Amino acid sequence: MxxxxxxxxxxxxxxxxxxxxxxxxxxxxxxxxxxxxxxxxxxxxxxxxxxxxxxxxxxxxxxxxxxxxxxxxxxxHSRGKVQTRLCLGQHLRIRGDLRGAESHIRGALSEAEEHGFEREHVIALEYLGDVALDQFDNQSAIERYDQALLLAEKLAPEGDLIPELCRRIAEVHVRIGEPNRALITCERGLRVARRINDRFEEAATCRVMAMAQQLLGHRERALRAAREGIQLLRKLEATYELTRILLWNGETLLAGKDAEERGVARDHLWEARSLAMTMGLMRWVERTEKVLGVELELPAAATLSHGPKPAEMPEGADPECFRFG
CATH class of the missing domain: 1.25.40.10 (Tetratricopeptide repeat domain)
Structure with a gap:
């Protein structure tokens, strides 16, 4: 049972x-x-x-x-300890503690190699690639991802690790200015994701495809891919990936000259900021505020104001949304 x-x-x-x-x-x-x-x-x-x-x-x-x-x-339980250490490392990375993340992931990699845990070995290499990507070390990232993909293909050529590795490899290709290779890699990952019905990876890959199309100068295709990703991620309630694609789409639309697009951009950026606040990911909050061009930290004098008591805030609301009325 x-x-x-x-x-x-x-x-x-x-x-x-x-x-x-x-x-x-x-x-x-x-x-x-x-x-x-x-x-x-x-x-x-x-x-x-x-x-x-x-x-x-x-x-x-x-x-x-x-x-x-x-x-x-x-x-x-050795395998369980390796798995939980990998998850801990990934959580630390998402929060911005790259040193702590790398320490735990390297430890998990060593234990996985020692005990012959092949799947965990692949995931550890993948997560080390994530750390390198966050450190803007594209060379180390692609090396880790390629190692992981080679092992994952031996384990299961059509398995669930293939789409997530393809998405990550494609993102490195975008960063180093190879959008065509990025799109080819995304398509491979999407084929596997759709075959195994991995809707999360299918949705998350839309952001990388949008980035590649934008780099190729295909702005409308890029925005269409981003809209599709946003729609899918909303349905899945995949908040972290939704925040990432909202931020990218907001930045892209804000760079345009169309007033309506810029309005949508700001809506997406405020939503991304609110989601990041809810998740407690302050580095994403700060990044979004930087794109919005606002500084929401009140000066010390403002916090001592003796004005009228504000109205009660709705339950679950983001306090920052009410700061300017």
Missing amino acids: LRSRNLLGLCFLAAGEIQRSVGEFARGQLQARGAGLFHEEANFSLNLSIALAKLGRFEQADQELTRARALFGERG
Whole structure:
């Protein structure tokens, strides 16, 4: 029963039904805990953390990851410890702690190699490529991604690791000015993603395709790809990737001369900022504010103002949206 529930949750996750996967993992976690099956509880906690992170709920994801690490650690489960360390490294990277991220991912890579965990070996190389990309080290990033892709192809040529690696490799090609290679790589990843019904990767790849089309001078194609990605990511409620594509689309539209486009751009940028605030990703908040050209930190004197008490704010609203009325 528990194994079937875990598999069902993984199927939902792969198909982009992230909220449904969260429900299955959470129910399985409670059932495993009630039955005293700690290894199964750890697996559910880990998968729940992964699903929550895709939704951008990083605080909850961290809590579940901490629970999984503790349970795997208590029972000396080597693969589980490697998997949770990889997830921790990725969470740290997303928050901007590249040194901490690299330390954990390198540690996980060493353990994966030692124990012969092939899939975790691929993921560790992929995540090290992500760290290098965030450090603007394109050469190291492409080397890591190429290593990972070579191993992933041996494991499963049509597996779920192929689309996410293709997307990352394509992004490096965009950065180094090779948009045609980027599009070819994206198309390969999309073919596999559609074949295995990986809606998350299909949606996330739209941003990289838009970047490549923009670099080729095909602005309308780029904006069309971005609109498709935004629409798909909204349906999936994949908040982190949605924030990234909203920011890119906002920057691109804001650079144009059309007044209507610039209005849409600012809407997208404010939405990206609000989502980043909700996720607690301050570096993305700051980046969005920089594009908007606003400074939202009030001067010290303003915080001491004795003006009338503001009206009560709606529940769940972003306080910054009300700062200027």
